[in-house]
Amino acid sequence: MKLLDPRSSVIDKRLKRIRRVIAVSSGKGGVGKSMIATVFALIMAKSGLKVGLFDLDFTNPSTHLIMGAKNVLPKEEKGIIPPFFNDLKYLSLVFYSGDKATPLRGVDVSNALIELLSVTQWGKLDVLVIDMPPGIGDVVLDLIRLVKKIEFLIVTTSSQIAFHTVKKQIKLLRELKVKTIGLVENMKMNKIKTIQEETEKLDLRFLGDIPYDSTLEESIGDCDKLLATNFSKMINHTLLIKEI
Amino acid sequence: MHEWALAEAVITAASKIAVKEELKEIKEIIVKIGELQQVDEDILIFAFNQLKKDLFRNTLFYIVKAKSKLECRVCGFKWDFKTQNLDENTVESIHFVPEVAHAYIKCLRCGSPDFEIIEGRGIWLEEIRGVK
Numbered sequence: 001m002k003l004l005d006p007r008s009s010v011i012d013k014r015l016k017r018i019r020r021v022i023a024v025s026s027g028k029g030g031v032g033k034s035m036i037a038t039v040f041a042l043i044m045a046k047s048g049l050k051v052g053l054f055d056l057d058f059t060n061p062s063t064h065l066i067m068g069a070k071n072v073l074p075k076e077e078k079g080i081i082p083p084f085f086n087d088l089k090y091l092s093l094v095f096y097s098g099d100k101a102t103p104l105r106g107v108d109v110s111n112a113l114i115e116l117l118s119v120t121q122w123g124k125l126d127v128l129v130i131d132m133p134p135g136i137g138d139v140v141l142d143l144i145r146l147v148k149k150i151e152f153l154i155v156t157t158s159s160q161i162a163f164h165t166v167k168k169q170i171k172l173l174r175e176l177k178v179k180t181i182g183l184v185e186n187m188k189m190n191k192i193k194t195i196q197e198e199t200e201k202l203d204l205r206f207l208g209d210i211p212y213d214s215t216l217e218e219s220i221g222d223c224d225k226l227l228a229t230n231f232s233k234m235i236n237h238t239l240l241i242k243e244i
Numbered sequence: 245m246h247e248w249a250l251a252e253a254v255i256t257a258a259s260k261i262a263v264k265e266e267l268k269e270i271k272e273i274i275v276k277i278g279e280l281q282q283v284d285e286d287i288l289i290f291a292f293n294q295l296k297k298d299l300f301r302n303t304l305f306y307i308v309k310a311k312s313k314l315e316c317r318v319c320g321f322k323w324d325f326k327t328q329n330l331d332e333n334t335v336e337s338i339h340f341v342p343e344v345a346h347a348y349i350k351c352l353r354c355g356s357p358d359f360e361i362i363e364g365r366g367i368w369l370e371e372i373r374g375v376k
């Protein structure tokens with residue numbers, strides 16, 4: 001009998017003690033996925049939940065920059081043990097690629113993802129937040145295939161261009177019968193309700209909008225500053241974990 | 245001891261196959277390990293022995309080492325991966341996630357990081373023999 005890759009069989013076991021896995025995703029780049037994923041995770045952790053943050057944007061990891069995570073490294077013990085950073089269990093490929101450019105083809109992306117999912121010991125978590133790469137490529141398809149309890153939180157900006165790709169993503173997720181929690185309209189600078197109306201027409205929950213926050217940039221790299229921003233207040237208001 | 249997690253993956257995969265094939269006992273498992281990931285053979289065997297129970301009570305584990313072959317997608321050059329020129333931290337990083345090799349290794353001929361790992365990446369379940 002010729003056999004194959006043994007790794008994916010153990011993934012269910014590794015994720016067994018995680019209650020919810022929430023992928024912060026968008027068809028588009030630059031809409032605020034990483035910022036929302038990070039701040040959402042930090043807020044939940046501060047409220048006393050057991051939270052993990054997993055950066056799966058392998059080509060452009062940025063959660064470590066947002067949090068200012070320096071000198072944190074995973075431990076090795078019957079697998080990879082994600083380190084605690086600001087009350088979060090945190091894992092990023094940056095721990096291994098060292099912020100060097102890491103050009104990965106689709107097959108490499110899948111392999112790296114399967115490797116991390118099969119050897120990481122997250123332990124017991126209320127929520128694992130995943131910061132996704134843009135688009136509907138390999139990471140999205142592999143996660144849907146390998147992580148049965150995955151739920152998607154969709155991010156768009158007010159731009160029709162961003163929302164156009166997001167709509168396609170929502171349709172795809174429907175076809176794949178994946179749970180979608182709802183949509184967030186980020187960096188809002190007007191009062192126009194188009195995105196909300198169109199989202200509701202798609203029968204998807206509109207979770208709310210988050211205004212453009214000009215103080216956000218200067219808070220990057222400092223979790224306490226981030227949590228004190230209006231952006232953070234709005235995330236707290238829009239994404240109440242008990243209600244989504 | 246990250247080998248333990250890989251050993252557990254092998255055992256879990258083999259258990260699933262045993263159910264499908266209606267095997268009562270697994271006699272032999274042959275695992276292939278690619279040079280790129282630098283899996284420690286002794287630790288892997290140690291982990292397998294710790295996981296020996298039920299179906300695997302009497303299983304003999306064999307480990308076959310495979311050379312890692314890389315091929316440049318730009319100029320087509322093929323070479324065998326060797327750890328000689330890499331520092332300890334780099335080897336360690338590649339050990340955890342072999343794909344990060346793309347951050348550290350370049351084509352020996354043209355310098356491109358766009359190469360394919362054509363053989364010998366990580367751990368592979370090569371063969372399992374059991375009794376019905």
Ligand SMILES: Nc1ncnc2c1ncn2[C@@H]1O[C@H](COP(=O)(O)OP(=O)(O)O)[C@@H](O)[C@H]1O
Pocket residue numbers: 026028029030031032033034035036062186187188210211212213214216217231
């Ligand atoms: N509500 C907001 N107000 C101001 N700037 C924002 C807001 N949301 C995100 N940003 C900024 O926009 C840029 C892109 O955000 P990021 O989270 O990296 O996007 P993505 O992960 O979707 O590519 C970052 O510089 C981030 O600080």
Ligand SMILES: [Mg+2]
Pocket residue numbers: 033034035057060062131132
């Ligand atoms: Mg991002």
Ligand SMILES: [Zn+2]
Pocket residue numbers: 316317318319320321351352353354355356
């Ligand atoms: Zn080359």
